[in-house]
Amino acid sequence: MKERFIEGALFLSALFSIFVTLGIIAVLFFETFGFFKEVSIIDFLTDTQWTPLFAEKHFGILPLFTGTFLTTLIAISVALPVGLISAIYLSEYASERIRTVVKPLLEVLAAVPTVVYGYFALLFVTPLLQKVIPDLAGFNALSPGIVMGVMIIPIVSSLSEDAMHAVPMGLREGAYALGATRLQVATRVVVPAAFSGIAASFILGISRAVGETMILAIAAGQQPRLTLNPLVPLETVTAYIVQVSLGDTPTGTIEYKTIFAVGISLFVVTFVLNMISYWLRQKFREVYE
Amino acid sequence: MAFKIKEVSAFYGGKQAVKNVSLAIQARSVTAIIGPSGCGKSTFIRCLNRMNDLVPQFRLEGEILYNGTNIYSRDLDITEVRRRIGMVFQKPNPFPKSIYENAAYGLRIQGISKKGTLDKVVEESLKKAALWEEVRDRLHASALALSGGQQQRLCIARAIATQPEVILFDEPCSALDPIATAKVEDLITALKKEYTVIIVTHNMQQAARVSDVTGFFMMGELIEFDITQKIFTAPSNKLTEDYITGRFG
Ligand SMILES: Nc1ncnc2c1ncn2[C@@H]1O[C@H](COP(=O)(O)OP(=O)(O)OP(=O)(O)O)[C@@H](O)[C@H]1O
Ligand SMILES: [Mg+2]
Numbered sequence: 108m109k110e111r112f113i114e115g116a117l118f119l120s121a122l123f124s125i126f127v128t129l130g131i132i133a134v135l136f137f138e139t140f141g142f143f144k145e146v147s148i149i150d151f152l153t154d155t156q157w158t159p160l161f162a163e164k165h166f167g168i169l170p171l172f173t174g175t176f177l178t179t180l181i182a183i184s185v186a187l188p189v190g191l192i193s194a195i196y197l198s199e200y201a202s203e204r205i206r207t208v209v210k211p212l213l214e215v216l217a218a219v220p221t222v223v224y225g226y227f228a229l230l231f232v233t234p235l236l237q238k239v240i241p242d243l244a245g246f247n248a249l250s251p252g253i254v255m256g257v258m259i260i261p262i263v264s265s266l267s268e269d270a271m272h273a274v275p276m277g278l279r280e281g282a283y284a285l286g287a288t289r290l291q292v293a294t295r296v297v298v299p300a301a302f303s304g305i306a307a308s309f310i311l312g313i314s315r316a317v318g319e320t321m322i323l324a325i326a327a328g329q330q331p332r333l334t335l336n337p338l339v340p341l342e343t344v345t346a347y348i349v350q351v352s353l354g355d356t357p358t359g360t361i362e363y364k365t366i367f368a369v370g371i372s373l374f375v376v377t378f379v380l381n382m383i384s385y386w387l388r389q390k391f392r393e394v395y396e
Numbered sequence: 397m398a399f400k401i402k403e404v405s406a407f408y409g410g411k412q413a414v415k416n417v418s419l420a421i422q423a424r425s426v427t428a429i430i431g432p433s434g435c436g437k438s439t440f441i442r443c444l445n446r447m448n449d450l451v452p453q454f455r456l457e458g459e460i461l462y463n464g465t466n467i468y469s470r471d472l473d474i475t476e477v478r479r480r481i482g483m484v485f486q487k488p489n490p491f492p493k494s495i496y497e498n499a500a501y502g503l504r505i506q507g508i509s510k511k512g513t514l515d516k517v518v519e520e521s522l523k524k525a526a527l528w529e530e531v532r533d534r535l536h537a538s539a540l541a542l543s544g545g546q547q548q549r550l551c552i553a554r555a556i557a558t559q560p561e562v563i564l565f566d567e568p569c570s571a572l573d574p575i576a577t578a579k580v581e582d583l584i585t586a587l588k589k590e591y592t593v594i595i596v597t598h599n600m601q602q603a604a605r606v607s608d609v610t611g612f613f614m615m616g617e618l619i620e621f622d623i624t625q626k627i628f629t630a631p632s633n634k635l636t637e638d639y640i641t642g643r644f645g
Contacts, residue, residue, distance in 0.1 A: 202452060277489035281551070284445065285502040285558055286479030295505065300492050 135374065138367035145361055151368065157331035157347075159365045160354075166365065168372060170331040174343040175373075177335055178252045178323055179316040185256025186312050190263025191298075191305065197264070198271035199293040210265070217261040225325030228254040233326065246328030246340035255322050263312045270304025271297050307387040314380035317373070320345035344373045398423040398562060398592045399444065404458035406439050408451060413439040415616040416458070421609075423561075426584060426593040428603035428624065431613035432639065437596040440613065441564050444594065445481040446474055462562075479506075482555035486567040488547035490539035490554070495522075495531050498539045498550055502558035517557050525553035526583055545576025552583060563587065565595040569602065581606050600640055604628050612636045 143151070146166045154167025193213065197206050233250040237243045243250075274297050282296045298305065320343075328340025329350050342350070348366055356362045399421040406414035413436045421427050429437045439448065446467060448454045460467050467477050479502070490498050497504075499518040508514065518535070522528040527549040531542070539550055548568060555563055565584070569577040584606050587593055597603050603610055604624060611621040612635075620627060620636045631637045 275489070277485060277487055278491060280447065280450070280483075280485060281489040281491065281554075282501070282505075283450065284447065284478055284483040284485075285505065285554065286475040287505045288475055291505050296491060 135367050135371045138364055139371045142361070142364035142368040145364075146368075155333045157342075159362050160351075160356075164361070167333075168344075168369065170333040171342060171344045171347050171369065172372075173333055173335065174248070174323075174327070174331065174341040175317055175345070177248050177337060177341070178255065178319075178327060178343055179313060181249060181252025181337060182256040182259055182316040182319075183309075183313055185253055186259035186263050186316070187309055189256075190260045190308070190312065191267055193260065193264040194267035194271060194305075195293050195298070198268045199289065199297060210268070213261045213264055215261075216258060219258070221258070221319065221321040222325070224254050224258055225251070225322040228322055228326035240338065243338050244328075244340055246326065246330075247338050248327055248341055249337040251322045251326035252337065254326070255316055255319050258319075258322070259312045259315050262315055263308050266308030266311065267301070267305045270301035270308070273304070274300045303387045303390045307384045310380050310384040310387065314377045314384070317380065318345060318377055320349055324349050344369055348373075397421065398462065400459075400461040400464075402459040402461070404440075404443060404456065404460060406436070406443055406448065407453075407455045407457075408439075409453040413616055414443070417618045418458075419611060419618060419621050421592065421594065423592050424588060424590070425609060426588050426595065426607045428607035428610045429594065429596045429613060430598075430600060430603050430610060430639075431619075433598075435613040436616040437613055438566050441566055441594060441596050442483075444562070444564055445478050445483055447478075447483065449474065479558050480560050481562040481564065482558065482560035483564040483566070484548070484551050484555055484568050487571055488544055488551055490542070490547050490550050492538070492540055494536045495539050495542070495550060496535040499553050499557050501554060506558075521553040521557040522550075524556050524587075525549045526579060526586075527553055543576070545572050545579060548572060548576070548580060549583065552580070556587075560591065562592040562594065565593065567596050567598060570598060577602075600628075612639060614639070 151166050151168055153169070154165050155169055156165035156167050157170045158165045197210060201209065228251040229246075232254055233243065233245060233247065236250055240249075278296055278300060279292050282292045287295070323343045324346040327343065327346060329342050329346060330340045331342045331347065332339065334341060348369060351362065351366050397420050399419075401417060401419050401421075404414060404417045405412060415436075417440065429441060431437055442448045443456060443460060444462075444467075448456070456468060462477075462481070465472065467481075491501060493501075496518055499521055500514045503514060503517060519528065522531065527546060530546060531537075531550075539547065542550060548571075552563075552568075568584075569580050572580065581602060584593055584595065588608075595603075595606065607624045609622070610624045610627045612619045612627065612631075612633075614635060620631060620633045622632070627636060628640060631640065
C-alpha cells in the first residue's frame with residue numbers, strides 16, 4: 108500500500124515536469140507561429156540585419172547567431188585546451204593531495220555568479236586588453252569571450268577528469284610496461300580511452316557558452332552586427348532576448364514575438380548539442396561497464 | 397646470470413611487503429614464484445621492471461642487478477628498463493584499439509611508424525604468441541572483441557614486439573579457462589628458448605609443468621629457492637612441504 112503510494116507520487120512528479128516542458132515548448136511554438144505569419148522564414152534566415160526595435164524593421168537572425176558563434180568560439184578556444192590540460196594534469200600527474208585541493212578550487216570558478224563575471228569582463232579585462240590592443244572598443248566580443256572561457260574551464264576539466272579517472276589502471280600499466288613515458292601514457296592511452304567522455308565535456312562546455320547570457324549582455328554591447336571581428340560591439344542571441352524581455356515592449360507586438368522566434372532557434376541549437384553529448388556519454392558507458 | 401637480486405626489501409609506506417630477498421636468475425630459463433595470497437609475489441616481480449614506481453608510497457632497499465647494472469640506479473632510463481623487461485598481467489589488458497595497433501604499440505611509442513617494419517613485427521610477434529592463425533584475417537578488428545584467452549595471448553604478443561630479453565608474468569592464467577591456460581603454458585615453454593621468463597602463479601601444477609626453478613615465498617620472505625623438481629619432490633624446508641602438499645594456503 109505504502110509502496111504503491113510512493114510510486115504514484117514519484118510518477119506524478121515525473122509527469123508534472125514532462126507537462127511543464129511540453130507547456131514551454133507549446134508556448135514557444137504558438138508565439139513563433141504568430142511571428143512567422145508576419146515575417147517570412149526566408150527573410151528570417153537570410154537577411155543580414157536585425158533591427159526589430161527600429162522604425163525600419165529587419166528580421167535577419169544571422170547577426171545574432173554570428174555574435175553567439177564568435178563569442179562561443181573565443182570562449183572554447185580558452186576553455187577546451189586549458190580544461191583538457193588541467194584534466195590531464197589532475198588525473199595523470201598530480202598527487203592525491205594536490206588533486207583533493209585543486210579540484211574543488213577549480214570548481215569554485217563555476218560557482219561565481221555570471222553577473223560578477225560580466226562586470227569583471229567590462230571593468231577589468233576590457234581595460235587591460237585595451238592596453239595591448241588600442242583598437243578594442245569598450246564593448247566587444249573578445250573580453251567577455253575570454254572571461255566566459257574561464258568560467259567554462261571547470262566544466263571541461265571536471266568532466267574530462269572523471270572520464271580519465273574511469274580508465275582502468277591496467278591499461279596504464281600495460282603501456283608503462285612497454286616503455287611508455289608518462290606523457291605517452293596520458294596522451295596515447297588515457298585520452299583516447301576516455302575520448303567519448305572528453306568529447307561530451309567539450310560539447311557541454313560549448314552549449315554552456317552558447318546559452319550564456321549575462322556576461323555578454325553586460326560586456327559585449329547590444330548592437331546586432333554581422334561580423335567576425337572580435338574587437339567591436341555586437342549582440343548575441345541570448346543578450347537580445349534579455350534586452351527585449353527587460354525593455355517595455357508591449358505584449359503581442361511583433362517585437363515581442365521576436366523573442367520566441369529567436370528563443371526557439373536557440374533551443375534547437377542547444378537541444379542538438381545536448382543530444383550529441385548524451386549520445387557520446389552513452390557510448391562511453393558501453394565501453395567500461 | 398640475468399638477474400642478481402641482493403637483499404631486497406620492499407615497502408608500501410610503513411608496510412613491508414618483501415623482506416630481505418636474495419636470489420639469482422639464469423638467462424633463458426623459466427622461474428616460478430609461488431606462495432600463499434598476500435605473501436608479496438606480485439610486489440617482488442613488479443620490482444624487476446620498476447612497475448612499483450607507479451605506487452606513490454613505494455620504497456625499495458637493496459640492489460637488483462640486471463646484466464650487471466643496478467636497474468634502480470639514478471641515471472638509468474626507466475623506459476629503457478621496461479622495454480627490455482616486458483610484463484604480462486593477471487587480467488588481460490589490451491588497449492581499446494585494433495589487434496594490429498595493440499601489437500604495434502610498443503614500436504609506435506618508440507617513434508617507429510614505417511608500415512613495412514610494423515607489418516613485419518606485428519606478424520612475427522603474433523606468430524610467436526600463437527595467435528596469428530586465429531586473427532590474420534581480422535587484424536584491424538577491435539582487440540576487445542577477442543576472447544579472454546586470445547586477449548592474453550595478444551598481450552604476450554604486444555610484449556614480445558618490443559624485443560625484450562625478459563618477460564615477467566603475474567598470474568597470467570588466473571582469468572582463463574583450462575584450454576586457454578594450456579595454450580598459454582605451451583607458449584611459455586616455447587618462449588624459454590629466446591627469453592628469460594619469470595612467472596608468478598597460484599597453481600602449483602602449473603609451476604611444476606612450466607618452470608625450471610621455483611621460489612617459494614611466505615609473508616614477504618623467500619623460504620626456499622631451488623630446482624623445480626626438487627621443490628616438488630624433496631623440499632628441504634618444512635614450510636615449503638606443507639604448502640605444496642596443500643596443508644595451508
Ligand atoms: N599498492 C599497495 N599499497 C599498499 N599495500 C600493498 C599494495 N600492493 C600490495 N600491498 C600489500 O603488500 C602485501 C603483498 O602484496 P602482493 O600483491 O605482493 O601479494 P601477492 O603474493 O601477489 O598476493 P596474491 O596472490 O593475492 O596476488 C599485501 O599485504 C598487500 O596488502
Ligand atoms: Mg599478486
